[in-house]
Amino acid sequence: MLHTSDWHIGHTLHGFPRNEDFDAVLAEIVAIAQEYRPDLIVHSGDLFHTSRPTGRDMIRALQVLIRLATVAPTVVVAGNHDSPTYFEFFDLLTGPSVGRGLFFVDQVRPAHEGGVLTFDACGGEQRIRLAALPFVHPNRFWQRSAPDTSYSDYAEGMRELQAQLLEAMREGYDPDRDILFFAAHVYITGAKRSPREQAMDVSFEAAPEDLPKVSYTALGHIHCPQAVRGPKFPARYSGSPLAMDFGEANDSKSVVIVDAEPGRPVRVQPRPLSSGRRLAVFEGTLDKLRAEAAQYDGTFLKLLITGEEPDGTLSQKIAEIVPDAIVIRPELAGEAATDAILGCDPGDEPDLPDAFRAFLVQVGLSGAAAESMVTAFIQLLSEVDDETPPPVRAEELLRAALEDTWAEAS
Structure with a gap:
């Protein structure tokens, strides 16, 4: 199997x-797929940004x-950035029915x-069963009896x-023929996240020991390629390309x-990717930048210049x-230094939660109360891209009452 994930097509970098x-x-x-000729290709979510x-x-x-599907059957699992409705539409246009x-x-x-x-492998001698x-x-796990969904409810x-x-997957399982794979878009506790993911990732966590015992688990959601620590069976984030x-x-x-x-x-082999312009960070004087300039050709370059006075010509230099x-x-x-209150680079997008946190500090609110408000703010932001409307407690209570009406006394 070839495992890829988190393409985030449509992403822009600071505009x-x-x-x-x-x-x-x-x-x-595509070239790697053509080289290895796998029996199955799995994309574990966040196809789009x-x-x-x-x-x-699109x-x-x-x-x-479509090019990958000419090499092997290709399964794409929806991530939190993807639209289930769009995926249903894509499946209608390009899925197995056509x-x-x-x-x-x-x-x-x-x-x-x-x-x-289920897919045939090795010319039909073996069979792959993939749970997605x-x-x-x-x-999804909201309970009428509780005001909020807890981490334990989610787990x-x-x-x-x-x-x-x-x-x-195990129905009719033949240990001499079948290979079991699992693909999921979820954050597993303990996975290494980038600073931006640490600030923005608000999805609930799953424990590594809860992953199913299969030949390989293809994970999506985290951008840093890594194996998941804990389970004795292989589970890995392929990361963003x-x-x-x-x-x-x-x-x-x-x-x-x-x-x-x-x-x-199972043998698991990460295959490095080298295409696309590199992102680089430089901190130092203009003289140091001049000495190292050649290595930054063709890169997206973020700079923090020291030893200079503001004079309006920095960008030109x-x-x-x-x-x-x-x-x-x-x-x-x-x-x-004036942006230190944000706790991260204010140019990295999206920065709304950090800006909101900074605003709360400026108006005198900090500590647990501020973090509670920031958490609520982040949850509201996450709802923008979620097509399933959140449950409304009053509506649920009314529906329950209508389903269990009082019988009129005779």
Whole structure:
């Protein structure tokens, strides 16, 4: 199997489009698929950066996925950035009903309705059974008896969903023929996150020991490629193919090649990706930048300049030193210090929660009360891209009352 994830097609970096980078790295992924000729290709979520991708972004994604499907059946699991409705539409246009070999899993489904997919492998001598678990919003596990969904509610709900899929996968299981794979878009406790993900990721967590015991679990949601620590069976985030912000500038991006066969341990091989413009961070004097200028050609470059006084010509000086770099809002060291209250680079997008936290500090609110408000604010932001409206307690209580009306006394 070839495992890839978190393409985030449509992402821009501080307003700079990245179409050139997406085209390059996606072509590299296609070339890797053509080289290895896997029996199955799995994309574990966040195909797009927003739930309302542009027409051009949809064309870019589908063109690449159709090319991958000519190599092997290709399954795409919806992430938290993806629209289930769009995925349902894509499946109608390019799915198995029209013979494309593309499978879009838009939402959690029972096994017989697309939750478990079966594919022949090795010319039919072996069989792959894949359980797919798209991003699950915590609202799914909201209980009428409790005002809020807790982390324990979420963890228990996820365990139940996984158990149902695993049970379905094991129906008719032949240990001499079958390979079991699992794909999920979820944050696993303990996974390494970028600074931006630490600030913005508000989805509830799942414990590594709760992952199903299968040959390999293909995870999506976290951009840093990494194995999940804890379970004795292989589980891995393939990560995003491009750095999404400067907090990921030093990540080694990759896809994952999974070699599985009944009766022997699975071999997992990350395959590095090298396409797309590099993100680089520089801190120092203009003289130091001048000495190192060649290494920043063709990069997105973030600079913090020291030893200079504000005179309005900083951008011009930098442009003359690194004319072939895309410079992202250069700053003087003294100016950057004024933004320290934000706790992270204010230019990294999205920065609304950090800006809101800074606002609360400015108006005199801090500590647990401020963090409670920030958490609520982040949850509201996350609802913007979620197509399932959150439950309304009053509506639920009214519906319950109507379902259990009093009988009139005779």
